[in-house]
Amino acid sequence: MTTHALPEAWRRGLYETIARRRDMRAFLPDPIPHETLARMLSAANQAGSVGFSQPWNFLVVENLDTRRQIRAHVEQERMRAAAAFSEERRAKYLAFKLEGILDAPINLCITCDQERFGPAVIGKNTIPETAVYSTCCAVQNLWLAARAEGVGVGWVSILEPHVLRTILRIPDRILPVAYLCVGFVESFPEQPTFEAAGWLPRIPLKNLVFHDQWGDPPNSKLRCALEADQGNCARMSGPKTDDTSGIVT
Amino acid sequence: MTTHALPEAWRRGLYETIARRRDMRAFLPDPIPHETLARMLSAANQAGSVGFSQPWNFLVVENLDTRRQIRAHVEQERMRAAAAFSEERRAKYLAFKLEGILDAPINLCITCDQERFGPAVIGKNTIPETAVYSTCCAVQNLWLAARAEGVGVGWVSILEPHVLRTILRIPDRILPVAYLCVGFVESFPEQPTFEAAGWLPRIPLKNLVFHDQWGDPPNSKLRCALEADQGNCARMSGPKTDDTSGIVT
Structure with a gap:
């Protein structure tokens, strides 16, 4: 029944x-080679x-002026968001670096055309948002491909879609789903930033x-398997830190 | 600058x-081992x-009675959707098998709690839907892990969230994002179903x-790299068909 499992080395690569x-x-400001970027976009x-509608654009x-405009808007939204936090957490919130729009060599806006191939797309009749869901799956593929290539991705979500549309001349019918900063990095941290900083716990x-x-809880066998895994399946036999420079081939 | 690239074999595994x-x-009706399911859920x-809010549940x-109720609803939605297609395409649409709710040994409903950790989550102030976007990223991780394990996943999107909530007793504040059929399969096709059937072309x-x-088009170097890749980067040096049974380790 597992004859279609991929080879051990490939599975490990994914995990x-x-x-x-x-x-x-x-x-880091270093440019991303075109071939690397092409592999990332191809993965996305x-x-x-939904219905093979391929609703995305990349x-x-x-352009630095364009990015400066976007960053100015993000900075406004960041200050506006600060008001939602308690006074104690607000200082901590404002201390977080949330984006690298100008530092990264490129930004990527991944959009969704909910009308691609017309209104009658298989599987989209009941939940129109499925086109957006598909676009997010493309984002995740790109994010993973970037990591494999040693490229960092940061998703900036504190910006208004209509502002992005204006700055990037995106038509009204197109929804900007993800605005990403993309570039090489000094290092990838062992833990997510907000976990390491004690901002929110891992569930x-x-x-x-x-x-x-x-x-209703899962049965005892699945619970045991979930506890044994602890969200860390790939790490059990892997290197302890992120420094894989010694094993890059 | 590429010192953080993962080893060649791992990159290939991902692609x-x-x-x-x-x-x-x-x-196929074969049960999925608990350890396999745990690895898939851990990947998700x-x-x-957004803001490390981990908004998902799995x-x-x-239960077969539960799945029969869900399937009956999907069948209703499928017939309702048929009306949106031209007469010529309608027959073809109705001939597609769109789900394996009862055939697969399990179904998986992946949900999004947009209120997890309260309303003030970093990065969610401007676009509340980012919690749903995060949930879709988790779906894609699970989908890839399943493929690596030789497990098939089918996303059924022709169902109303409120019907799923009623049948599965999901609270009103929780959005069911993905309803997936999950099981081992006879084979994974070389092309997406709708591409192979000539329903929609690949862009x-x-x-x-x-x-x-x-x-505005990309510059000539990136365009060349995109043309060279043709959405098929991993395949260039890989086996031509999906039959990897000979190389499973």
Whole structure:
């Protein structure tokens, strides 16, 4: 029944990439080779999409003036968001570096055309948002490909879609889904930033899995397997730190 | 600058998995080992999430009566959707097998709690939907892990969230994002179903990439790299078919 499992080394490659992916906010200015960027975009383009509608576009933003405009808007939104936090947390929030729009050599805007191939797309009749869901799957593929290539990606979500549309001349019918900073990095941290900083705790996987009805726990065998894994499946036999420079081939 | 690139074999593992992932609708009844399912769920749980909010839950649906109710609803939606297609395409649409809800040994409902950790989550102030975007990234991680394990996943999107909530007793504040059929399969097809059937064409990647402003083509170097890749980066040196049974380790 497992005859279609991929070879051990390939499986490990996937799991290691998933475990080592991080949301990055600090970047080196080095340019990204075109071949590397093409592999990342190709990975995104191979995501599944509702009814094979392929609703995405990829806008590579290099122009510095454009990026300055976008960064100014993000900075406004960041200050506006600060008001939502308690006074104690606000200082900590404002101390976080949340984006590298100008540091990174490129930004990438990944958009969704909900009308691609017309209104009658298989599987999109009941939930129109499935086109956006497909676009997010493409983002995740790109994020993983970037990590495998040693390229950092930071998703900047504190910006208004209509502002991005104006600055990047994106038509009204197109939804900008992800605005990403993309570049090489000094290092990939072992833990997500907000976990390492004690901002929010990691939720144990076994608490997130239900069986048959919402709220009912999984059976004991699955619970044991989830506890044994602890969200760290790839790491059990892998190197302890992110420094893989010695094993790059 | 590429010192953080993962080893060649790991990179290939990721790209091969991305290239071989398919949306499946036919399944074998064989049960999925708990350890395999745990690795898939762990992969999902390692997705990035806005402000580290980890907004997802995973509901493993095994109960056959429950699945029969869900399938009956999907069948209704499928017939309703048929009306949107021209007469010529309608017959073809109705001939597609769109789900394996009862064939697969389990179904998985992946949900999003947009209120997890309260309303003040870093990065979610401007676009509340980012929690749903994060959940889709988790879905894609699970989909890739499943493929690596030789497990097929089919995303069923022709169902109403409120119907799923009722049948699975999911609270109103929780959005069911993905309803997946999960099981071993006879084979993974070389091409996506709708591409192979001539339903919709694959869009050349170079047509989907813009530079600096919407509609402006990428520079000639990137265009060449995109054309060389043709959405098939992992396949260039890989086996021609999906039959990897001979190289499973």
